[in-house]
Amino acid sequence: MTETDLQQQRSQSWRIAGNAIRTVEDAHVFVESVGFCLIYPERSLPMLPTFIGAYAGSAEGLPDAKHAFADSRTKPATELMVRLLRERQAYEMNLSPGADLIVSASLFPFCYALVGDRNPKTAPRLRGQGAPISPLAATVFEAIQGKGPLSKAQLRDLAGGEPSNAALDRALSELWSILKITRVDYREGEGALWDVLYRWSPQVVKEGINISVPEAISALLGRYLEAVVAATQEEVEQFFSHLTSRSKVREAIHALLGARQLSLVPVGSRTLIGLTPVLEERRPNQRHG
Numbered sequence: 382m383t384e385t386d387l388q389q390q391r392s393q394s395w396r397i398a399g400n401a402i403r404t405v406e407d408a409h410v411f412v413e414s415v416g417f418c419l420i421y422p423e424r425s426l427p428m429l430p431t432f433i434g435a436y437a438g439s440a441e442g443l444p445d446a447k448h449a450f451a452d453s454r455t456k457p458a459t460e461l462m463v464r465l466l467r468e469r470q471a472y473e474m475n476l477s478p479g480a481d482l483i484v485s486a487s488l489f490p491f492c493y494a495l496v497g498d499r500n501p502k503t504a505p506r507l508r509g510q511g512a513p514i515s516p517l518a519a520t521v522f523e524a525i526q527g528k529g530p531l532s533k534a535q536l537r538d539l540a541g542g543e544p545s546n547a548a549l550d551r552a553l554s555e556l557w558s559i560l561k562i563t564r565v566d567y568r569e570g571e572g573a574l575w576d577v578l579y580r581w582s583p584q585v586v587k588e589g590i591n592i593s594v595p596e597a598i599s600a601l602l603g604r605y606l607e608a609v610v611a612a613t614q615e616e617v618e619q620f621f622s623h624l625t626s627r628s629k630v631r632e633a634i635h636a637l638l639g640a641r642q643l644s645l646v647p648v649g650s651r652t653l654i655g656l657t658p659v660l661e662e663r664r665p666n667q668r669h670g
Contacts, residue, residue: 421479436461
């Protein structure tokens, strides 16, 4: 496989080869086919498809999260995305500031298994990386659990003391990063509405709780490599470091290589990792192409 072959295969899969999504059915098929995608490009995670790119049908001139408000494609793309979320055909995760991930409904329980709470109804005590939940985040969770779905304006009133937008955003991010809450709708003039995930999608949470961490990593690794065609181990670890430890990802990669479910793939001057069945299906075409 050449670098050109690799980029062409990604472009088709990521819907940036002029094959743009325009309907909610298109959007659903796209998200299910790639498994997960960023909403907007993020410099630290270049090896992922984007929802805005699929809507544009191109990778050229895409806005990042900070500049999306000024792009004419943002509003219609957001409307499509919100419909997927509202109909539970996709779910949303926050990997880091500016890096929001859309996950297919079929794959989301595996994501929950890695970062979600095994006791979803209990008040959170720890956020990502094991840091304590802030008092404001605990208050916000209690308010959403008791009266959600709620907007930021409603949360500000319920939280007392009129917290700043920045403080409220941090509290929501703390809860969202461990999937205690999720954005479930968006209303013009009101913004996003938040609800506790276990109430919004109880079956998804139940499934996620019953999936082991090794099983989740293996399933997500396979879908990631299917979406990107092939990647370096560093690229794989960089993405999964937002969900679990790099050491667990390395263990999974080595185990899957040993089981021949993954293979080393020469691409130009590089050696990448890819799915073995996919590569075997492509070889005859490449020999005759």
